[in-house]
Amino acid sequence: MAAKVALIMGSKSDWDTMRPATEIMTELGVEHHVEVVSAHRTPDKLMEFAENAVARGYSVIIAGAGGAAHLPGMVAAKTRLPVLGVPVQSRALNGMDSLLSIVQMPKGIAVGTLAIGTAGAFNAGLLACQILAVQDPALAERLESFREAQTSTVLDNPDPRED
Ligand code: RP5
Secondary structure (H helix, E strand, C coil): CCCCEEEEECCHHHHHHHHHHHHHHHHCCCCEEEEECCCCCCHHHHHHHHHHCCCCCCCEEEEEEECCCCHHHHHHHHCCCCEEEEEECCCCCCCHHHHHHHHCCCCCCCCEECCCCHHHHHHHHHHHHHHHHCCCHHHHHHHHHHHHHHHHHHHCCCCCCCC
16 A cells, blocks of 8 residues: 655654654554655755655655754645644754744744654654544544543543552
8 A cells, every 4th residue: 555644854863753653653554654854964855755745645744853943844835735743852952943943834834733752753643644534434443443542541540559
């Protein structure tokens, strides 16, 4: 089956942060492509990737980057596909730089921004699945089961002193 989601990141050093996005997509049976695309180190590759994303059959792009994180915004500027941006936690500024770089898109080009770090990456994967589920009833059912199981985990063990 062709990948419906492209997960890109600015550097191999982002992989540990971005991995949770792949874990939830795998759990929910959503094919995804993973690749390093750097806005500042490989700008031509970034343009080629974004320009051909529709033709390659992707429906959603997840883009993670840290520091002066241009990747999600630049990709969004070159494709009409929804782009979900994940701010990677930077060492110097704890990811506030990444967050503000991604979230403060000027009017006219949209990037959906998730939380800093692994929670944001997981939720980007989850949100990509939710977007695809709008037109995929089988995936929608798997999502419902995931949410029910998550709810049960909390309801079945409400005592905070127990594991
Ligand atoms: C960004 O710069 C990447 O997204 C990464 O978060 C950060 C540091 O990259 P490396 O210097 O570790 O390759 O482009």
